Amino acid sequence: MAAKIPDLTPQSRQLEEALLTVDRVGLVALFAECTKSYSPLQVFEQVIGPALTRIGDAWERGEVALSEVYMASRLCEELVDSVAWPANSVRGDLPPIGLAVFEDYHMLGKRIVYAFLRAAGLEVADYGRAVADEVFEKVRGDGVQILLLSTLMLRSALRVRDLRSRFDAEGLDVKIIVGGAPYRFDPQLWQEVGADAMGRNGPDAIACVEAVVQRL
Amino acid sequence: MTSDTLTPMQRTLATLGHREPDRVPVFLPLTLHGAKELGLSIEQYFAEPGNVVEGQLRLLTKYGHDCIYGFFFAGLELMAWGGGVMFFDDGPPNAAAPVIHRPEDILDLVPPEVAETPCLLDVLSAQRMLKSEVGDDVPIIGVVISPFSLPVMQMGFDHYLDLMLETPHLFERLMALNEEFCVAWANAQLEAGATAIVYFDPVASPTIVPRQRYLETGHPVAMRTLARISGPTAVHFASGRCMSIIGDVIDTGAAVIGASTLDDLSSVKDACRTKVAVLGNMDAIQMRHWSQEAAESTVKASIAAAGKGGGFILSDIHGEIPWQVPDEVLVDIVSAAKRWGRYPLDWAH
Numbered sequence: 001m002a003a004k005i006p007d008l009t010p011q012s013r014q015l016e017e018a019l020l021t022v023d024r025v026g027l028v029a030l031f032a033e034c035t036k037s038y039s040p041l042q043v044f045e046q047v048i049g050p051a052l053t054r055i056g057d058a059w060e061r062g063e064v065a066l067s068e069v070y071m072a073s074r075l076c077e078e079l080v081d082s083v084a085w086p087a088n089s090v091r092g093d094l095p096p097i098g099l100a101v102f103e104d105y106h107m108l109g110k111r112i113v114y115a116f117l118r119a120a121g122l123e124v125a126d127y128g129r130a131v132a133d134e135v136f137e138k139v140r141g142d143g144v145q146i147l148l149l150s151t152l153m154l155r156s157a158l159r160v161r162d163l164r165s166r167f168d169a170e171g172l173d174v175k176i177i178v179g180g181a182p183y184r185f186d187p188q189l190w191q192e193v194g195a196d197a198m199g200r201n202g203p204d205a206i207a208c209v210e211a212v213v214q215r216l
Numbered sequence: 217m218t219s220d221t222l223t224p225m226q227r228t229l230a231t232l233g234h235r236e237p238d239r240v241p242v243f244l245p246l247t248l249h250g251a252k253e254l255g256l257s258i259e260q261y262f263a264e265p266g267n268v269v270e271g272q273l274r275l276l277t278k279y280g281h282d283c284i285y286g287f288f289f290a291g292l293e294l295m296a297w298g299g300g301v302m303f304f305d306d307g308p309p310n311a312a313a314p315v316i317h318r319p320e321d322i323l324d325l326v327p328p329e330v331a332e333t334p335c336l337l338d339v340l341s342a343q344r345m346l347k348s349e350v351g352d353d354v355p356i357i358g359v360v361i362s363p364f365s366l367p368v369m370q371m372g373f374d375h376y377l378d379l380m381l382e383t384p385h386l387f388e389r390l391m392a393l394n395e396e397f398c399v400a401w402a403n404a405q406l407e408a409g410a411t412a413i414v415y416f417d418p419v420a421s422p423t424i425v426p427r428q429r430y431l432e433t434g435h436p437v438a439m440r441t442l443a444r445i446s447g448p449t450a451v452h453f454a455s456g457r458c459m460s461i462i463g464d465v466i467d468t469g470a471a472v473i474g475a476s477t478l479d480d481l482s483s484v485k486d487a488c489r490t491k492v493a494v495l496g497n498m499d500a501i502q503m504r505h506w507s508q509e510a511a512e513s514t515v516k517a518s519i520a521a522a523g524k525g526g527g528f529i530l531s532d533i534h535g536e537i538p539w540q541v542p543d544e545v546l547v548d549i550v551s552a553a554k555r556w557g558r559y560p561l562d563w564a565h
Contacts, residue, residue, distance in 0.1 A: 022381075062457055062478065065426045067377050105313060108373035154501055154538045155307025185455070185477075185501035 006038065008046040016051040019072035020064065031079050040083075044121040048076050052116055053203035060201060070108060073115035073202055080119050094213060095145035100127035100135055102149040102163075103156040109180055110150040116202030117148075122209065124148075132163050139167070139174055145216060146209055148177045148199070157182035157189060164194035175212040179205060220554075223353040224282035225411070232448070232471055234490045234527040240519055240557030241282040242550055243357070243495065243531040246275050247289060248308060248539045249546075253278070258539075259303040262288050265342035272342075273349060278543075279550050282529075284350060286343040286410055287359035287536075288335075293401075294369040295335045296328040306539050316371035319379055319386045327397040330404045340408040347409025358410030359535075360402045362417035363394030363441055364434035380425075380433060387433070395441050402445040412448040412471070415441075416535060421456025423478065430461060438468045450474065450495060455533045462487040476533050481521040485528065493527040498549070500532040503541045511548035516556045520564040523557060530557065 011034055018027040034043045055072050058064040099117070101110045107129065117124045127138050139147055151157040160178055167174045178190050179199040190198035196212050199205035221238045222230070230237035250271020251261035261267045272284045291301035291311035300312035316322060330336050346356050361369070367376040367390060380387050402413045419425060420434040442449050450472030451465050458465065459479045466473075466488070475484045475496030488494050497518055506514070515530065522528040530553050537546070556563070 062422065065422055065424055065429070067381070067425045067429065070374065070377055071381065103310075105311060106368070106373055108377070111374045153307055153310060154540065155304055158306075158540070181455070182501055185499055186504070188505075189501075 006042065006046070008034070008038065008042065009050070012047045012050045015047055016054055019051060019055065019075055020068055022071055022075070024075070027075060027079065028082075031082075035083060041121060044119065048079070048119045049203075049206070052076060052119060056116075056201040056203040066108075069202070070112055073112045073119070076119040077115035094122060094209070095216060096125065096143050097122060097146045097148070097209065098125045098127055098135075098139055098142060098144040099148040100130040100138075100150070102135065102151045103129075103131050103159060104150075104152045105129055106150075106152045109152075112202050113148060113150065113179065113199070113205045116206060117209070120206050122206070132159060132166070135163060136166055140170070140172065144174060146175050146177065146212055148179070148205060148209075149195075151178065151180040151182060154182045158193060160195060161193040173216070175216065177205065177208045177212060225353055225355050227282060228355050228529070231526045231529060232493050234493070234525065236524075236526045236559040236561075239559060240523050240553055241529045242553040242557070243283040243285075243529050244275070244279060244281045244537060244546060244549070245285050245287070245357075245500075245532055245535055246272075246279075246537050246546075247285060247287060249537065249541075249543075250275055252539075252543075257303075257305060258307075258309065262309065262338075265338045265345065268342040269345040269349065272346060276350075276354065279546050280554075281550050282355070284346050284354050284356045286339065286346060286356045286405065287414070288339055288342075290361060290416070291369065292335050292339065293361050293366060296333045296397075296401075297325075297370060298328075299369070308536060308539075311369040314369065314371045314375070316367070316375075316390075319371075319375075319383050322386045322390045322393075325390070325393055327393050327400075330397075330400050336401065336404070340404055343405060343408040343410050355411040356409055357412060357414055358402065358405030358408075359414045359416060360398050360405075362415050362420065362434070362438065363391050363398045364437045365417050365419040366394050366398075368419060376419075380429075391433075391437050395437060398441050399444040402447075402449075406445070406447040410447070412450060413445055414450045414452050414474075414535070415445075415470070416452050416454055418452075418454035418456050420451075420461070421453035421458060421476075422460050423453070423456035423476075427460050427464070431464065435461075435464050435468070438465075442468045442470060448472075452495070452535055454535050455499075459484060459487070462492075466491050472529065474531075474533065474535070475522075481518060485522040489525065489527065493529060494522050495529045495531045496522070496533055498530065498532050500534050500537045500541060503532075503545050503549075504538065506545045506548070508544075508548045511545055512552040512556070515549055515552035519553070519557050519561065523559075523561050523564060526559075 175196040197208040227237040301309040448471040452474035
């Protein structure tokens, strides 16, 4: 008989409240309590993940601001980094994942997505800001199979198409997940540039990773 | 179609006075298309103020819209503060690396002198020449990045949010420095010939910071700064929401507010009616794909939502039309605005 899955919704709601009010003391206490009683994966999947998802969804509805999403993701990243997780707490079923800001200096979106992915137990190679040649070489060198790209300007969003062509020409099976303002305002743009998915926010990025893994 | 009876300036002033002019004014915030007109690269185009003058005049004639855009590119203000920009063949020059590397750097930061900063002087030179060309017939739009939003380029968005939330004394110091620069830069543009100043303040949008945080930070900055700018101002959120802070923006004394597609335009207009004019709300990112029918239906919808009673300027929400938007789409937009924007808008019930 399968083990009963504990309902951690109340803890997740408490965590969400602490994140939005930047209650660091309450957050640390709640997190310590959770990690004492439940496995790291349970805390990732049932406490932190749902809280961040609700905050991300609230931003989509205009109910919270990007600065709150950013602070929530940063606090979660700090929590995750504050403990020595056992090796089996990291998702071992995923191929190498890379993340970069594509041809821009605006790092906020990438930083939020990175924090969300880390808080969900995903190992991600953070390439920071990178132009097309750098991204290509990193992906090839690290054997990355899932690449998340954050863009701010329409021009750099369109340049993803060139990167896609280059991967295809080299026979590299890389799934590209894009995000950023141009893709949010033009919902078909991600398909136009040959991306495999588009994430509207941090939680969406996690869902996109899960979805493209099925297609590898 | 009835022809225009007012000059672009008369039309714009009437609508800013919340009266119905001959038709809804149309502002196309065109920057890069001037380079196309002159057959120059974008870097060549912005290297010489005379190119921008020629480009803007050709765009005014070609599209028949209602403003001259005396704005080069946003990264220019970062250049003034000692930073760099990256030029591309097919997009706006983009701000390069931040100039504030650690919050403590703010203590040694000195605002640029407008009169001693070549990139700013180029803009002023262009605006002066444009003014001598169009006189009082066409409004010339100057632009400043708000003191509250400039740090996104000065230090990076994430580090700026950290500063705002965690180091208030350095945040206040940076605001004081930026305010001095912003006021001087705006007033220099007005003296050079700009009719009004767009105050780009995307960080102030509730999309980026909650209203309460804005009231504690960006709003007092805007109150102080706009009060010292010697001409009409338009507060623009570069596609961010504005609905929940309209009353606060009205308090700053701004004459115009930029609306987003994320807000309901008719609700924005209702909240602004007779107090502040509305600018919006076409999405230039989507314009790349517009057919003639799409351009017409979008223009009609915007005018129907916000045109009645004046106080409305049809424009884009981002503050810049991308290089990739075809000329034909721009022609279609202005054509539709001239057809459907003719007052008294009896068709729009």
